[in-house]
Amino acid sequence: MKGYLQLENGMTFEGELFGKIQEKVIGEVVFNTSMTGYQEILTDPSYYGQIVTMTYPLIGNYGVNFDYEQSDSCKARGFIVKEVCYKPNNFNNEMTLPDYLESEDITALSGIDTRMLTKVLRNEGVMRGMITTHMMPKTKLIEILDEHDNSKSVFTVSTSNTYEIKGKKDAKHIVIYDYGIKTNIINMFKEKGLNLTIVPFDTKAEDVLKINPDAVFLSNGPGDPMDLPMCVEEIKKLIGKLPILGICLGHQLASLALGGTTKKLKFGHRGGNHSVKNLANERVFITSQNHGYVVDKLPKDVEVTYTHVNDGSIEGMRVRDKKIYTVQFHPEACPGPTDNGNVLDEILKVIE
Numbered sequence: 624m625k626g627y628l629q630l631e632n633g634m635t636f637e638g639e640l641f642g643k644i645q646e647k648v649i650g651e652v653v654f655n656t657s658m659t660g661y662q663e664i665l666t667d668p669s670y671y672g673q674i675v676t677m678t679y680p681l682i683g684n685y686g687v688n689f690d691y692e693q694s695d696s697c698k699a700r701g702f703i704v705k706e707v708c709y710k711p712n713n714f715n716n717e718m719t720l721p722d723y724l725e726s727e728d729i730t731a732l733s734g735i736d737t738r739m740l741t742k743v744l745r746n747e748g749v750m751r752g753m754i755t756t757h758m759m760p761k762t763k764l765i766e767i768l769d770e771h772d773n774s775k776s777v778f779t780v781s782t783s784n785t786y787e788i789k790g791k792k793d794a795k796h797i798v799i800y801d802y803g804i805k806t807n808i809i810n811m812f813k814e815k816g817l818n819l820t821i822v823p824f825d826t827k828a829e830d831v832l833k834i835n836p837d838a839v840f841l842s843n844g845p846g847d848p849m850d851l852p853m854c855v856e857e858i859k860k861l862i863g864k865l866p867i868l869g870i871c872l873g874h875q876l877a878s879l880a881l882g883g884t885t886k887k888l889k890f891g892h893r894g895g896n897h898s899v900k901n902l903a904n905e906r907v908f909i910t911s912q913n914h915g916y917v918v919d920k921l922p923k924d925v926e927v928t929y930t931h932v933n934d935g936s937i938e939g940m941r942v943r944d945k946k947i948y949t950v951q952f953h954p955e956a957c958p959g960p961t962d963n964g965n966v967l968d969e970i971l972k973v974i975e
């Protein structure tokens with residue numbers, strides 16, 4: 624069945640619908656440059672509410688395997704590809720991508736000139752859009768897009784209950800603020816044998832202190848960090864009392880709590896090929912990234928640890944005396960290069 628992607632700038636792309644056919648699906652349209660890892664991307668809670676287009680032209684060719692999931696379900700709202708594969712070939716394939724998307728209620732479009740779409744998003748910046756069965760006038764589209772509010776995304780993807788994961792007997796204990804945590808971050812902590820208590824995004828600082836952990840970890844998550852002032856307030860109360868570690872949204876929230884600022888990037892960093900420089904030794908390495916916002920300014924006592932090679936933006940920060948260490952990129956990969964697992968060890972050194 625024919626379907627359309629309508630962008631808020633008035634452009635329309637025509638393609639073939641697959642997955643769950645729905646009359647209209649709304650979201651911010653973003654692009655990801657990873658060649659593989661579509662299932663990890665679809666299930667990463669940081670994509671909640673977004674329509675993701677893949678720049679790699681053939682998607683779905685190794686099917687779907689439930690071990691790859693980064694959360695319990697697809698979190699992206701829509702998916703756009705050039706060509707979709709209906710007959711995957713892979714020893715551990717469990718389901719085709721179109722069947723998977725249908726079972727997850729995700730609407731997708733194939734046959735889209737994703738190279739052109741990506742150029743539009745790069746030149747004009749990411750923008751809102753709609754995947755739809757019927758085209759509509761631009762004024763009507765804008766009206767529908769304006770009605771849509773995505774500012775509560777963390778409320779939706781965070782755990783509603785506190786839970787524990789037991790590690791080795793005398794291992795350190797970390798409280799994890801779940802703003803939409805990826806499974807592989809939890810897996811990396813588990814591999815290290817750490818004791819974990821995972822708490823909802825709105826847990827009060829007092830309640831975290833009562834647990835008496837060795838550190839607090841602030842997770843990745845969807846949306847604009849400035850939509851979460853209540854989370855920033857709780858982090859402020861923890862500064863100086865416990866070591867604070869963080870990845871992506873967690874890095875942004877910790878930066879805000881320290882008195883820094885964040886801003887929106889024109890077209891974000893999403894892919895498995897983002898070069899980052901470690902300012903301590905000038906070494907450059909390739910990272911997995913997925914963020915639309917970035918830390919803009921930091922107070923003087925905060926040390927910038929990493930920068931993005933393409934645009935010079937801040938990719939990590941540290942405050943030694945307050946034991947705070949956070950990164951913007953994803954050392955847990957999934958998808959993307961696994962070369963940066965040592966960054967987690969760096970971060971965890973803060974607790975020692």
Ligand SMILES: NC(=O)CC[C@H](N)C(=O)O
Nearest residue numbers: 843844846871872915916
């Ligand atoms: N992966 C993340 O945690 C993303 C953080 C934030 N939602 C952003 O887009 O910048």
